[in-house]
Amino acid sequence: MPSPPGGFEVPLWRSLAVFRFASLAYVCLLMVRDAGRYAHPVAAGGVLLAMLAWSGMTAVWYARPENRRWPLLLADLGVVLAILAATPWVVGRAALAAGVPTLAVVWLAGPVLAWAVSGGRRRGAVAALLLGGADLATRGRIGPSSLTGVILLLLAGVIVGHVARLAVTAEERLQRAVELEAATRERERLARGIHDSVLQVLALVQRRGAHLDGEAGELARLAGEQEAALRALIAGVESAPAPDPAGGTLDLRALLGRYASPAVQVSAPATPVPLPAAVARELVAATAAALDNVGRHADGRAWVLVEDEGETVTVSVRDAGPGIPDGRLAEAARQGRLGLAQSIRGRITDLGGEVRIDSAPGAGTEIEMVVPRRSR
Structure with missing residues (x-):
C-alpha cells in the first residue's frame, strides 16, 4: 500500500536512492581495479553507465507514491537480473572462478530493499532469494564468502521489510489518533454550545413544570428526559x-x-x-x-x-x-x-x-x- 506524501516511508525511499548511488560508487572502484582481468572491459563500462542511469531513474520514479507498484518493482528486479546474466560474458568465466566479483556486487541489493519497503518482510525475502540465487548461478564457484553475501541479502530484505511495516503501522495509528483528537475537540465545542443554550432551556422547563399537573407536567417530564438523552449524546454515551x-x-x-x-x-x-x-x-x-x-x-x-x-x-x-x-x-x-x-x-x-x-x-x-x- 503506497504511503501518502510526507509519510513515515518517505525517508526509507530516500535512503534507498542514496544506497544505490553509494553502492554504485563502490562498484565503480572495483571495476577500475579489476578492468585488466575482464574479458570485455569496454562492455563493463557500458554496464556501469546503464547502472548509473537506472539508479537515477529509480530515484525519481520511487519518489512518487503512485509509482511504487508491481510494474516498477518487477522492472527493477529485471534490470539487476539482466546485469547478472551478462556478468559471465563481460567478466569471463575464468575471472569469476579466480574470485573476481560480479558486476552488480552490492548494487544488486537495491531491488531487495525496494521490495521490502513496499511490501514488508515476505516480499523482501522473495526478492533476496531470487537475486541471491541468480548471483550464485553466475559465479564459477560457490564459496563461503558468496554464501555469506546471500545470507546478508536475505537478512537485509527481512529486517528492512519489518521496519517498513512498523513505520506504516505507526503512521496509521498516528492518523487515527489525530482524527480522534479532532472529533473530540469538535464534540467539546458542540457540547459547550448546546450546554449554554438547549440544555439550560430544557432544564428550566423541567424545573418549572415538575410540580404541575396535566399537560404542563407531562411537558416538563418530557423536557427532563430529552435533557438527559441530549447530555448522553454529547458525552458520547450510546443511548439505544x-x-x-x-x-x-x-x-x-x-x-x-x-x-x-x-x-x-x-x-x-x-x-x-x-x-x-x-x-x-x-x-x-x-x-x-x-x-x-x-x-x-x-x-x-x-x-x-x-x-x-x-x-x-x-x-x-x-x-x-x-x-x-x-x-x-x-x-x-x-x-x-x-x-x-x-x-x-x-x-x-x-x-x-x-x-x-x-x-x-x-x-x-x-x-x-x-x-x-x-x-x-
Whole structure:
C-alpha cells in the first residue's frame, strides 16, 4: 500500500536512492581495479553507465507514491537480473572462478530493499532469494564468502521489510489518533454550545413544570428526559444500543440509562447486563410505565436499581411519593385504569416473571420486577 506524501516511508525511499548511488560508487572502484582481468572491459563500462542511469531513474520514479507498484518493482528486479546474466560474458568465466566479483556486487541489493519497503518482510525475502540465487548461478564457484553475501541479502530484505511495516503501522495509528483528537475537540465545542443554550432551556422547563399537573407536567417530564438523552449524546454515551447480531441480545444497563435525569437516578452493575432483545424491550417498557406513574402520582423523583442475579434480572423502581392506599389498585382495575395491571404486571407475567409492590401511605412505593433471563 503506497504511503501518502510526507509519510513515515518517505525517508526509507530516500535512503534507498542514496544506497544505490553509494553502492554504485563502490562498484565503480572495483571495476577500475579489476578492468585488466575482464574479458570485455569496454562492455563493463557500458554496464556501469546503464547502472548509473537506472539508479537515477529509480530515484525519481520511487519518489512518487503512485509509482511504487508491481510494474516498477518487477522492472527493477529485471534490470539487476539482466546485469547478472551478462556478468559471465563481460567478466569471463575464468575471472569469476579466480574470485573476481560480479558486476552488480552490492548494487544488486537495491531491488531487495525496494521490495521490502513496499511490501514488508515476505516480499523482501522473495526478492533476496531470487537475486541471491541468480548471483550464485553466475559465479564459477560457490564459496563461503558468496554464501555469506546471500545470507546478508536475505537478512537485509527481512529486517528492512519489518521496519517498513512498523513505520506504516505507526503512521496509521498516528492518523487515527489525530482524527480522534479532532472529533473530540469538535464534540467539546458542540457540547459547550448546546450546554449554554438547549440544555439550560430544557432544564428550566423541567424545573418549572415538575410540580404541575396535566399537560404542563407531562411537558416538563418530557423536557427532563430529552435533557438527559441530549447530555448522553454529547458525552458520547450510546443511548439505544443495537442488538448483538451473534446472539440477538441487548444491554439492559444501557437501555435504562436513557431514563437517567436530575429527577431519576439509575444504578446498575459496572458490567453490561445482556438480555434477549424481546425480554429487554418488554422490561424497559414496564420500567417506563412505572416511571410514568411516578411522574403522574408522585413528585417525579425516582430511583431505578438494576440487579443481575445470573438466572434472573431484577429492576426496582422506588419513589418517595404519597404511597398507594389499601385497595387503591383493585379500585383502579374496576374503573378500567389498567396502567399498572397491563403495562407493568402484564408484561412481566408474559415473560414468566413476577411483580412485587411494596407501598404504604406516606412511605412511597417500590415496584420490583423480576424476570428470567430467558422468557418462557
